[in-house]
Amino acid sequence: MAERSADNLLDQCISPHVAMAQRDHVRLDWQPPYGALARVRPVAWTCTCRATFYELCEGGGQAFIRRTVQLDDKPEISETYRWLIAEARLVWTALLAGRVR
Template identity: 60%
Template sequence: MLPLDDCAGISPHIAMVQRDCVRLEWREPYPVLERVRPVAWTCVCRSVIYELRAGAGLGFIRRTVQRDDGHQVSESRPWPLREARAIWADLLIGRVR
């Protein structure tokens, strides 16, 4: 089950990070794939928003930190889509950050 709060209930909130979580390498956005689309995302009420993006059989996670002076966007490396979905699930429950 995905962690949901009292917001609209449409998008999940990520769980608190677990002590033994795996740290992803976050990079500046770069055009990995020509055509990608968001397929899942976390609730926009938090200061950090995550999106699972997919295209051409690959997937990656985009992280947006919302700040008063603008947004900071970074991305993970791409994985085969099945692996990206598994990492996304781990992100939601706090096993990955």
């Protein structure tokens, strides 16, 4: 097996990519950022090499998914409903698999 150089590893994506949306995927309700949680932090994210990337954000016992669409002039950010953390993690897994969008 050929060894990979450090330069090749730096050129590769290390965060996951979202799978293509399945034909029967569930549509999430995307809203402008709500900002109600004082302290929130991303705990998982998709690769930023795509025009749209996602972050699973948690804070105060709640969680939501943030979507960023990278546009030429400025990014367009939207967020989902707030769920309990366990529920949000299930939705996050479904997003990565293409079952929700």
